[in-house]
Every structure is written in C-alpha cells, then in structure tokens.
Amino acid sequence: MKLNSFIFNCPTRVMFAEHESASIASYAEDMGIIKPLLVSDRGLVENGVLEPVIESLSDSGIPYETFYEVPPDSDIDCVNKAAEFARDKECNSIIAVGGGSVLDTAKVVNLCLNQGSDLLANQGLNILHERLSPFIALPTTAGTGSEVSFVAAIKDRCEKRKLVFGSRFLAPDLAILDPTLLLSLPSKLTAATGMDALTHAIEALACSVTQSPLTEILSIEAMRLLFEHLQRATRNGDDIDARAGTLVASTMAGIAFTNSGVGIIHALAHATGALFKTHHGLTNAIFLPHGMRFNKEESCHVYARAARSLGYADRQNDDTACDILIGKVEELMESISIPPQLRTIGVPAMEGELLEHWSELVLEDPSIMFNPRYATTEDVIDIYERAY
Ligand SMILES: NC(=O)c1ccc[n+]([C@@H]2O[C@H](COP(=O)([O-])OP(=O)(O)OC[C@H]3O[C@@H](n4cnc5c(N)ncnc54)[C@H](O)[C@@H]3O)[C@@H](O)[C@H]2O)c1
Ligand SMILES: [Fe+2]
Known part of the structure; x- marks a missing residue:
C-alpha cells in the first residue's frame, strides 16, 4: 500500500x-x-x-x-x-x-x-x-x-x-x-472523558489523507490502553494503575489526532453540543459506533488491521474483523454505563428547520474535512436517526 x-x-x-x-x-x-x-x-x-x-x-x-x-x-x-x-x-x-x-x-x-x-x-x-x-x-x-x-x-x-x-x-x-x-474525577466524567480519548484514537486512525504510520501506532496503543483500563478506572476511581493507563492513552490519542485530525463523529458531537449543551465526550461516545459503521465503506481495512493488532480478530476477513471492533466499542460503552441513545442525554427529536440547521452545522464543522468518507445531508440525518 x-x-x-x-x-x-x-x-x-x-x-x-x-x-x-x-x-x-x-x-x-x-x-x-x-x-x-x-x-x-x-x-x-x-x-x-x-x-x-x-x-x-x-x-x-x-x-x-x-x-x-x-x-x-x-x-x-x-x-x-x-x-x-x-x-x-x-x-x-x-x-x-x-x-x-x-x-x-x-x-x-x-x-x-x-x-x-x-x-x-x-x-x-x-x-x-x-x-x-x-x-x-x-x-x-x-x-x-x-x-x-x-x-x-x-x-x-x-x-x-x-x-x-x-x-x-x-x-x-x-x-x-x-x-x-485524577483520583477525584467522578465515575460518570471518567467514562465520558475516556470515550472522548477513544474517539480521538479511532478517528485519527481512519483520517483520509493525513493519517500516517506514526499516528496509527499511537492510535492503536491508545485504544489498547483504553480497552484495558477505562472500565476499571470508571468502576474504581482509586485504581491508580487504571488512572495511569487512561491518562497516557489520552495523551497518545491527543498526539495522534493533532497530527492527523478527527472526523465526522466530532463534527456530529460539536453540532449537537452547540445546540443542546451535551457533554463533548458523552456525545462522541453515542455517535462513535454509528460513525464507524458509516465510515466502514472506506476504512474497513484500517479498522480490521486495528482489530487484529489488538488481538480481537485473527484470520477473519476485513468485513468481519471491522464488525468485531465496532462490537468491542459497544461492549465497552455498556460496561461503563454510557447510554446508547441521544434521547437519554437531552437531545430532542429533531425535524424540519431544526434538523436542517443541525445538519448544516455538522457539514460546516472543520473536523469533517478529514473524514475518510464524504457525507451528505441525508447521511448525517440517517446517522442522527440511528443514534437518537
Ligand atoms: N484542545 C483540545 O484538543 C480539545 C479536545 C477535545 C475537547 N476539548 C474541550 O475540552 C472541554 C472538555 O474538557 P473535559 O472533558 O476535560 O472537562 P472539563 O475540563 O470541562 O471538566 C468538567 C468538570 O470536571 C471537573 N474535574 C476535572 N478534573 C477533575 C478531577 N480530577 N477531580 C474532580 N473534578 C474534576 C471540572 O472541575 C469540571 O467541573 C470542552 O470545552 C472541549 O471543547 C479540547
Ligand atoms: Fe474530542
């Protein structure tokens, strides 16, 4: 390649x-x-x-x-x-x-x-x-x-x-x-901020033109640390090793995304946060599996490579390995009590002008220019409906 x-x-x-x-x-x-x-x-x-x-x-x-x-x-x-x-x-x-x-x-x-x-x-x-x-x-x-x-x-x-x-x-x-x-950080904020770091790692991994082997290795190691430590840090805030794992992961994902960019998931979260004041990390988390499914068409091989590096997949084809990774993200969310739907975090049922305004904000967000797959208004509305 x-x-x-x-x-x-x-x-x-x-x-x-x-x-x-x-x-x-x-x-x-x-x-x-x-x-x-x-x-x-x-x-x-x-x-x-x-x-x-x-x-x-x-x-x-x-x-x-x-x-x-x-x-x-x-x-x-x-x-x-x-x-x-x-x-x-x-x-x-x-x-x-x-x-x-x-x-x-x-x-x-x-x-x-x-x-x-x-x-x-x-x-x-x-x-x-x-x-x-x-x-x-x-x-x-x-x-x-x-x-x-x-x-x-x-x-x-x-x-x-x-x-x-x-x-x-x-x-x-x-x-x-x-x-x-970080020992005093409450459980809900530990979970939500940790999912922000995971979203940085996953979006940096699959950015279209700016991604590099350096950002990929940082993203994958950040994902490994978060899959290993985020649930522990959320359940027991005094677990210093788990705190350390999430902190180093967050910095690694920060170096990765600052060099390669984020993508549609951050664009969706920025627009939603601007209109409904939802927490940045929590909103990213809810959009994350839906954004990954949307990007799968372009990024299947990159997600599959990550799934294999992390030991979640082996000889399965790329399509299956990619689905396994998305499943792992959903499992982690459930284990740290992140709700899977926007309706539970104060996002209203949008239609008409409001939905149009929201989708304009998503498509105008600077993050979206690094997304691996081009998105239309219909695409972002479809993602909203799935996440709602
Ligand atoms: N510059 C970047 O690269 C970047 C990337 C993503 C998000 N952001 C921005 O970061 C902001 C969100 O930051 P955040 O998620 O870290 O939350 P935050 O800084 O807004 O803090 C949230 C709450 O947690 C409390 N808190 C923080 N650390 C604590 C601790 N150790 N113990 C107890 N309470 C603690 C704070 O007092 C605050 O009330 C948003 O404004 C977002 O736009 C910036
Ligand atoms: Fe973020």
Missing part, C-alpha cells in the same frame, strides 16, 4: 510519573519561569487537586498569581478576564491544572498575552508563527489530549458557537502526566 505524505509534530515534552505534580517548581525553574499565572477551576481547588502544585511553588519561593474562575466549556469573557489579570500582575508564563476547559482557556490566554486580545482576529488555523510564553499543562481528566494538542476551543456564548484556535505554537511546552491528579 502506498503511504500518504505526512508531517508529524509533537513540540510538547511529556513527563509521566505518579506525584510528579509535586515537583512542578523544579520544572518551572528549569524553564526560566519567573512569575506564572496558575489557571484552574473552583471545583478542582475545592477537591484539593491543586495542593501539590501550590505547595511546590510556595516552598520554592517562586511568586505566582492565581486565576481559578474557568467554567466548564469556557468562554471569551473568561479568557479576557484572565488575560487582563495576567497583564496587570505582569505574569510571564502559565501553569494550567485542569480538564480540557482549563487547558484550552490557558492556551488562549497565552495567545492574548503575546498577540493582543482581539480573539476574533486571532481565531482560525495556523494563526501563529512564533513561540508564546512558557506554558506547563497538568491534565486532571483523561480525555481531551489538550495537554499536547495544537488546538483550543472557546465558546462565543452570544453566537452559540465555538471559536477554534489552531497552531503548533499553542501546544504547551511541557505536559506533566500525574495520575494522582
């Missing part, structure tokens, strides 16, 4: 170890960080998740400022407020501790500190041509891969849409993967 041409980037240094967040000050000193802005959210502070980071910074005498006001699915107002605060306090760097909402906010705050605060002018892909201020990310969910990805999505609440910012210079300089930071 002829290989695609490809570019592969991973500008982020990745450090994985239990309790490594307690050594943040030594990393900060190494990177010449003088006065960081520590970005997080109230829930994490109340759960004590930030304690090792705060203790390390305080013990080292590194002066820092704090901004803990990030809401889930953060927005333009929050970014502007944090950037103004950082400017006032003359912060020269960023340390972000949180899920995708916190990490994405921190990325765009870093952009504002270096490029000015006109977010609308700075949105889009390949928007930057130089490095930003030093930035350390410590993920507290295992899902988005934002600690290594080149993108950030911030809500424009007035327009009911997400502004997308993309550049390899947005990626953090250092990601510290400390699974102890």
